[in-house]
Amino acid sequence: MNILERIVENINYLGGAALFLIGLHTVVTHTNLIKKIIGINIMGTGVFLFFIAIGNIEGGTPPIWLEGMENPIFVNPVPSALILTGIVVSVSVTVYLLSLVIRIFQTYGTIDQKELAEIMEQEVPHD
Amino acid sequence: MISQLPIINLVALLLMAIMVPFIKKISFRATLWLGGILLIGVLVSSVFIFIHVANVGDIIYHFGDYESFLGIEFKVDPFASLFTLFVGTLAFIIYVYSSGDKTEGIESPEFSRYYVLYFLMLFAMFGILYSNDLFNTYVFIEIISLTSCAIISIKRKKEPYPAAFRYVLLNEIGSLSFLFGIAMLYMISGHLNIDLLANTIQSGWTTLPINIIFAIVFMTVGLSLKAAIFPFHIWLPDAHASAPSTSSAILSAVVVKIYILVLIKLILKVFGVELFASLGMDTVLLIFGGAGMIMGSIFAMTQKDLKRMLGYSSVSQIGYIVVGLALMSDLGLRSAFFHIISHGLTKAALFLSVGIVIYLKKSRSVKGFEGLGFQIPIAMTVFGIAAFSMIGIPLTSGFIAKWNLGIAVESASQYIFLGVIVISSLLNAMYYLPILFAAFLKDNPEHQEKVSIEKIPAAMLLPIVVLGLSILLIGIYPNLLMQLIDLVIARL
Amino acid sequence: MNDTIVKSITRLVIPFVQVYGIFIILNGHVSPGGGFSGGALLGTSLILYTLVFGAIKAKHKFSHKASEIAESGGILIFVTVGLIAIFVGMPFLTNLAAGFPAGSAGAILSAGMIPIIMIGIGIKVASTMITLFHKLIEEVIQ
Numbered sequence: 001m002n003i004l005e006r007i008v009e010n011i012n013y014l015g016g017a018a019l020f021l022i023g024l025h026t027v028v029t030h031t032n033l034i035k036k037i038i039g040i041n042i043m044g045t046g047v048f049l050f051f052i053a054i055g056n057i058e059g060g061t062p063p064i065w066l067e068g069m070e071n072p073i074f075v076n077p078v079p080s081a082l083i084l085t086g087i088v089v090s091v092s093v094t095v096y097l098l099s100l101v102i103r104i105f106q107t108y109g110t111i112d113q114k115e116l117a118e119i120m121e122q123e124v125p126h127d
Numbered sequence: 128m129i130s131q132l133p134i135i136n137l138v139a140l141l142l143m144a145i146m147v148p149f150i151k152k153i154s155f156r157a158t159l160w161l162g163g164i165l166l167i168g169v170l171v172s173s174v175f176i177f178i179h180v181a182n183v184g185d186i187i188y189h190f191g192d193y194e195s196f197l198g199i200e201f202k203v204d205p206f207a208s209l210f211t212l213f214v215g216t217l218a219f220i221i222y223v224y225s226s227g228d229k230t231e232g233i234e235s236p237e238f239s240r241y242y243v244l245y246f247l248m249l250f251a252m253f254g255i256l257y258s259n260d261l262f263n264t265y266v267f268i269e270i271i272s273l274t275s276c277a278i279i280s281i282k283r284k285k286e287p288y289p290a291a292f293r294y295v296l297l298n299e300i301g302s303l304s305f306l307f308g309i310a311m312l313y314m315i316s317g318h319l320n321i322d323l324l325a326n327t328i329q330s331g332w333t334t335l336p337i338n339i340i341f342a343i344v345f346m347t348v349g350l351s352l353k354a355a356i357f358p359f360h361i362w363l364p365d366a367h368a369s370a371p372s373t374s375s376a377i378l379s380a381v382v383v384k385i386y387i388l389v390l391i392k393l394i395l396k397v398f399g400v401e402l403f404a405s406l407g408m409d410t411v412l413l414i415f416g417g418a419g420m421i422m423g424s425i426f427a428m429t430q431k432d433l434k435r436m437l438g439y440s441s442v443s444q445i446g447y448i449v450v451g452l453a454l455m456s457d458l459g460l461r462s463a464f465f466h467i468i469s470h471g472l473t474k475a476a477l478f479l480s481v482g483i484v485i486y487l488k489k490s491r492s493v494k495g496f497e498g499l500g501f502q503i504p505i506a507m508t509v510f511g512i513a514a515f516s517m518i519g520i521p522l523t524s525g526f527i528a529k530w531n532l533g534i535a536v537e538s539a540s541q542y543i544f545l546g547v548i549v550i551s552s553l554l555n556a557m558y559y560l561p562i563l564f565a566a567f568l569k570d571n572p573e574h575q576e577k578v579s580i581e582k583i584p585a586a587m588l589l590p591i592v593v594l595g596l597s598i599l600l601i602g603i604y605p606n607l608l609m610q611l612i613d614l615v616i617a618r619l
Numbered sequence: 620m621n622d623t624i625v626k627s628i629t630r631l632v633i634p635f636v637q638v639y640g641i642f643i644i645l646n647g648h649v650s651p652g653g654g655f656s657g658g659a660l661l662g663t664s665l666i667l668y669t670l671v672f673g674a675i676k677a678k679h680k681f682s683h684k685a686s687e688i689a690e691s692g693g694i695l696i697f698v699t700v701g702l703i704a705i706f707v708g709m710p711f712l713t714n715l716a717a718g719f720p721a722g723s724a725g726a727i728l729s730a731g732m733i734p735i736i737m738i739g740i741g742i743k744v745a746s747t748m749i750t751l752f753h754k755l756i757e758e759v760i761q
Contacts, residue, residue, distance in 0.1 A: 103756040191712040
């Protein structure tokens with residue numbers, strides 16, 4: 001029973017960690033390059049969720065100051081602001097990876113890592 | 128006023144990066160000159176900052192005038208200022224070289240983009256060293272990884288794309304692990320400032336030890352992935368080999384070191400040596416470093432591509448630095464710092480002189496060096512000096528670095544690593560010396576006509592001469608550098 | 620995409636999206652939102668335009684040159700505002716202490732330099748979103 005309670009209490013953190021692991025599994029096991037990119041994004045989402053869960057305070061209000069507030073309990077806004085930066089980074093990394101995949105497809109005609117390795121082995125390695 | 132200099136350096140580099148596309152339209156030569164003057168300015172102000180920091184005291188800079196626990200803080204101590212000086216010097220030397228070498232793989236439309244990326248990367252490297260804030264460090268790390276990946280894939284050839292893809296993917300896993308570690312630390316302390324975090328880490332160790340264990344493991348693995356410490360090195364040779372020579376030089380000589388410096392900063396300033404060692408992480412790093420020293424050299428011997436060989440050689444040299452760090456003693460740290468600077472100079476000299484060979488022969492094969500020592504005597508002499516430094520022959524900086532590591536290993540009673548150092552040096556000799564023999568002792572009947580030195584632009588020759596001379600200078604007068612490093616360690 | 624319904628609804632929706640984006644940028648310092656969220660909305664409106672009317676028409680609306688100027692301009696606004704503090708002798712990006720007027724809390728013209736910075740960030744983010752999307756499409760077309 002004790003374990004169940006602890007799981008319910010820490011469900012945000014466990015969810016973040018689980019997403020991180022699912023993403024890592026996707027990146028490592030799938031040979032399709034697009035799926036690898038999706039895996040990276042899932043990993044990122046896991047970390048972001050974990051970070052935001054740290055800032056949450058039960059019963060807290062959004063951190064906006066309004067007239068007539070007396071001793072309000074605000075949710076910690078710092079993690080959200082940090083994660084905004086993280087999201088920007090993740091967007092740019094995703095776009096960069098996608099454009100690389102487009103180039104790879106145009107030059108090699110495949111987006112599967114195994115086929116890619118076979119094609120690269122057949123060619124003369126270096127000029 | 129001097130306390131504003133670090134931030135003015137940063138802003139100048141950032142502004143240069145975004146102004147390159149506009150100045151280029153007026154005149155490309157003007158852009159090159161402006162960039163060079165700007166880099167000299169940054170270098171001079173770094174020297175001033177170092178003198179000020181060494182004599183007066185650390186510069187603490189609060190962005191927006193907020194308190195440390197609220198805002199972002201820059202802390203310029205001797206550690207940061209010495210290594211910004213190192214980064215700035217190498218960046219200037221490589222910049223001068225790249226302004227001469229316009230051919231290798233980069234087409235003219237991409238040339239201005241190359242400089243945009245170059246200045247952004249410099250901006251981020253300076254930022255990482257100055258920053259005293261973990262999340263800020265993460266953002267700068269991401270800027271470095273994106274720009275360095277883009278610099279690799281800037282050639283419109285097909286070979287770099289898979290290498291760049293793998294590089295970004297592994298780098299991104301590394302960054303996310305690092306961010307996960309930051310989240311763990313933020314959870315126990317509520318601070319991102321390194322000094323404030325360090326104060327709360329001891330009380331955190333008693334209440335939430337699991338968090339700190341996770342943070343240490345995730346951050347070490349993440350930074351090891353990015354720094355190509357031995358079992359995580361698989362992306363490095365491909366990525367560094369397929370990049371243009373100037374980019375390989377800056378990636379291999381500087382960028383990889385930055386991540387090791389971040390790791391050193393984390394271990395010494397955030398976690399503390401005792402905590403890190405009590406978890407046995409020092410042994411892990413020691414094994415990784417020792418394995419890297421041997422395996423990197425063995426892989427390098429089997430390569431047919433010269434630049435891939437240099438990439439694997441970097442893996443083995445990173446092993447030396449990691450072993451120095453993992454000894455967790457002042458002597459070990461001294462040797463690690465010395466090796467970082469020595470290897471930076473040496474690897475830059477190697478990649479740039481190989482760049483001249485590629486410029487001349489349009490080929491990256493290890494074979495075909497016969498008689499090259501008579502065709503391009505200056506470049507091959509510098510290559511020889513740098514190769515000697517890699518092997519660890521006296522009078523070069525590499526010898527001093529290995530000597531110091533040997534002393535540190537001996538005083539930590541890890542005698543097995545003395546053997547590892549000797550074996551690794553012998554292996555280094557086995558793949559560098561045949562190239563030198565071929566270049567200087569054999570004659571190639573095909574290349575009887577002598578290529579005059581004028582055929583190679585002076586802007587390419589001058590930087591490698593400077594690099595070669597500085598390797599010799601540090602090898603003969605190591606105390607010049609050692610005094611600075613001792614100052615850094617005393618104030619760390 | 621040659622669908623009349625989609626085309627006319629897009630024409631109808633885009634102005635509202637853009638006005639909402641500008642609203643969020645300008646209210647960034649008094650309510651949730653700000654440069655990034657508003658800029659993303661502005662960018663999305665043009666991405667929607669590109670999806671419906673095609674890349675060639677969208678290029679006329681937002682050319683390569685315009686994106687170059689907007690991207691550098693956004694950073695320039697941010698850096699100049701930060702540098703003003705250095706000229707006064709305060710640390711980079713100092714707000715009220717460097718002489719920016721505070722205004723009354725809750726008003727649009729308040730909080731010193733924050734609205735100016737938000738506009739800079741909004742321009743930068745909007746143009747980056749559009750440029751990234753256009754670049755991806757160009758890669759496919761080539």
